[in-house]
Amino acid sequence: MTLPLVVWKSLRQHALSTTVTALSIALAGGLLMSVWVVKEQSQATFTGVNAGFDAVLGARGSKLQLVLNAIFHLEASPGNLAWSDYLDIKKNPNVDIALPIAVGDNYLGYRLVGTLPELFDKVEYAPGKHYAVVPGGNFFDPTRREAVVGSFVAQKLHLKPGDTFHPFHGLIFNEKDQHSETYVVVGVMEPSNTPADRVIWIPLAGIQKMSGHNPDAATDVSAVLVKLKAGGGGAGFRMDMMYNKQGNRLTFAWPIGQVMAELFNKIGWFDKILALVSYLVALVAAASILASIYNSMNERRREIAILRALGARRHTIFGAILLEAAAISALGMLVGFIFYAVIMNGAASVIRAQTGVVLDPFRFNPVMLWAPALLIGLGALAGIVPAMKAYRTDVAEHLVPMS
């Protein structure tokens, strides 16, 4: 019981510096775990989200822009492709589903995406999972001005079946660009935790024929989402060759996960900087442990001398200081998990609002084990210098008074 008691008493006697240094460790730990989990989960989620498709066919341009636009409903469309291009790929024997989408309008900043009812009938956005509407609602009738609202949009705009709205032109909300057409909300989608939650789905013809849109492009689509038949990897390669290498008019972004992985490779430096910042914060926090214990050594020396006079060995004193430094880190890491939850909730909310992708802060990640171990180890390491000072304390000199 000796060491834990000595450590506990010392932590209590230096409550203020214990609290401040533990909080700095908590911040470092929370930050490190958050950066790590956001990096890993977002990478896994963004490269794993494909909305149930293998590829995207679009106008000639960047594959990444095509995927971000068609799958994640971010970025502007790189351009349109003709209805015949859609029909061509739909007829390809290796294609299971070819689903055209059209974008170009919004409602209060949330994107309207025109598509066909097959999205709801055939597409599995994850294995075995179809899009569904909340009971009391329906999917749209492709011949009417009806809308199905993604769960996130419905929550933000308080839309429900029976509500009506006028779309606005463009992907960025501008109140001057209101279209005259009136759409009726017929359903609200169940949350799918995919980018589909962040858009308002309307019939494809609705976008194509919206007032003010170019009548010459009334049959064009923004992209075609493609699901290949099972075992269609070879077909994907051949189509990649056909559209991207041999052709020069269209872009075939395949496979979607690899396109997104390339994005993460490009922004890998950003993760590294964030991780570096976290490590630096951890180092500063460890240094603060060192400084706080070291600075208190003068007042502790009498106490150490008393303990030694009572029979405590040098290595007991050394161990007590190391344990105290580690305990400050451990206490900090307990609070660090609270910081982590707060930071992650904030980050997850922003990522969900911006992309529709949902991160789960409470899903286990190995960083939740190694980060606390690292910081507690670092804390103990920071305790070595003051522990050495304690180890060398001259007992007789500090057992005042001498005569």
Add this chain to the structure above:
Amino acid sequence: MMLQNLQTTLSSGMLLLQVSQLKKSFRSPNGDLHTVVDVPAFALDEKVQVALSGESGSGKTTFLHLIAGILKPDSGLITLAGQEMSALSEPARDRLRATTIGYIFQTFNLLQGYTCLENVLLGMSFGPGVDRAFALSLLERVGLANKLKHYPRQLSTGQQQRVAVARALANRPKLVLADEPTGNLDHKNAREAIALIREACRENGAALLLVSHDRDVLAQFETVQGLEKINRSLLENAN
């Protein structure tokens, strides 16, 4: 002849402590080597109680620190409970101190962040082991049964002294060293404290070696030795 006179043996029973040719010097700020302790011989039997008289600067504390193994002598032998201290490693000396010696300091040296009971228990934890019942009985013996959870700052000076006495006896030591234990007490409290220390040592079978310059304190002892008679460095300094 002189050496013979200086040699002091307070021995008639089982020998507990034996000191011979013990020397300890410190370097003064101007670089000179200043001998503080030069004791050719000193011995103490088990369970006896001896007071050493000496003024400030007479090497009292240094002598006790040497016996306790807190300081290492420059030369000489200290044999305590059959163990030659200078032959022991520092951890072994720490262990011997924890198990054999109880120390009462002038300033009590209680740990301020620990309650009375914890101060006594902590003393035990470096020795043979924690015996909570014995700690409680010691605190009851010194009249602090109702102050177990009090911190030193919540006690009077006399009460703090009594906690120090209980702590010194916590490991059932064979020898209690008391360094000016009444230095911070008034006359009445000092008399009571000495009586308590002596009784408690007697009850627990511990020998007592007390150093003081207070004549009233010294008057309470049957055996009083002048430090100037056993510490040859005082004679040399006087000459």
